[in-house]
Amino acid sequence: MSFLPGPHQLSGLPRRIVSLVPSQTELLYHLGLDETVAGITKFCIHPETWFRSKPRIGGTKTVHFDKVQALAPDLIIANKEENVREQVESLTTIAPVWMSDIHNLQDSEAMIAAVGALTGRTGAAAAINKNIREGFAAIAPPAFAPSVLYLIWRDPWMTVGRDTFIHDILNRIGLQNAWAEADRYPQISAAEISERNPQYIFLSSEPYPFKEKHIAELQAIVPQAHILLVDGEMFSWYGSRLQWAGPYLQALLEQMQQRHQ
Template sequence: MVPLTVTDQINRRVAVPFPPKRIISLVPSQTELLFDLGLGERVVGVTKFCIHPAEARKTAAVVGGTKNFDFEKIETLKPDLIIGNKEENYREGIEQLAAQYPVWMSDISNLDEALDMIRRVGLITGRKEKADALAADIATSFTSLETSATSTSAAYFIWRKPYMVAAPSTFIDDLLRRAGFQNSFAHLSRYPEVTAEQLRQMAPQQILLSSEPYPFGEKHIAEFQVLCPSAQIRIVDGEMFSWYGSRLRHSAAYLRSLISAG
């Protein structure tokens, strides 16, 4: 295989054997992308959180979590490409892997960067045409997403005990804005802890409780209704807001359904 030298999304130069034959994905949404690009047979390692497609953890070895890698198992798999993400993986582990293997990293905080990632992954894996077409389809679906821009204030919760929300410079925040929501915590850091009193003071019109990473469910609605009696409180599909791979094919339609139901 002839090496293909590319720049990843954190501006590292990476020499990737082309086309790679033994790929490890350390990010669930990028694992799904690889399979949707027809690369399932080349994916030899995934994390325990790579739940899409269902067969991913059966056909590939599980190499730990997104923030705790099984280095011995990775070594036995002899990967010629590892794909990770700056936010979802941990720096020390990535640096250790990069000392031995080609490691290509994504860094995504908005839709444009997600589409760029899809195209670049297609390029380095020999699936350029398919990836370009996928990115174009996703872009078109969002272009047709008509919203009453920033008309509804919203708080998007990702965790409980302590309460944590998605705020500025996050992929979730970008999709919120595209869906016509104004983030009530836009003045804070990316994933801040917030108190019940802060939530009361902000008084968002809508409170969106994500199904992941914390599994919010119907039983939690009453808890937030006490804090913000006038807010509309909804459980939302976290994958549609935070998975930045091929699942984005469905996100614009999902966001449209939220708008119409609001």
């Protein structure tokens, strides 16, 4: 996590920030930077007050250069996975660009601390990290370690590999990623799902909005699997929302434990 090379440098605390990353936008909110954040993406849905009131500069992968330029930021916050590098590199001609790269909970903690330092909110960032650590420390892993297929997309089916933040969360709470040997976000077939026969299938609420109607479709492929709708934000938003992930994940594990008995 660092600044990309460019002609601009951050001098003192930022006064106008453009955030290209939804989970980091919410972090800026919880750091108390309402007056400082000048622009966000159309996917920055938290907090709702910002989503409705802050200028939007496009999507995470469709950043409008002219809209960012018009906001005259002195800091742009981006992410290696969520943003397109060529787009982000072009933005270095407008303002310094700070790029995060998150693969696990430790990376998230380091990012939160770094953003706190960049914005003069080290105390608030430390408090957020403390809440996150305490929430995850309170999780009791299940006595059994079931295999879980975590689906993020449909048509084609897509899951998560070993080098993703979601994989780290699954592993951290005592679950086995059914596609742990894969990289990134592999496309998989119905035949492969059937052959692997995971004990559980998690249907994430994002980026694909899985609903109840999709459960029957998967149940026909893997009749013995337990299929659950899960809150994707609790598995993949690596900012201040992690403060509420620990209790959510503990409740999910308890639900799984009841099914296992």
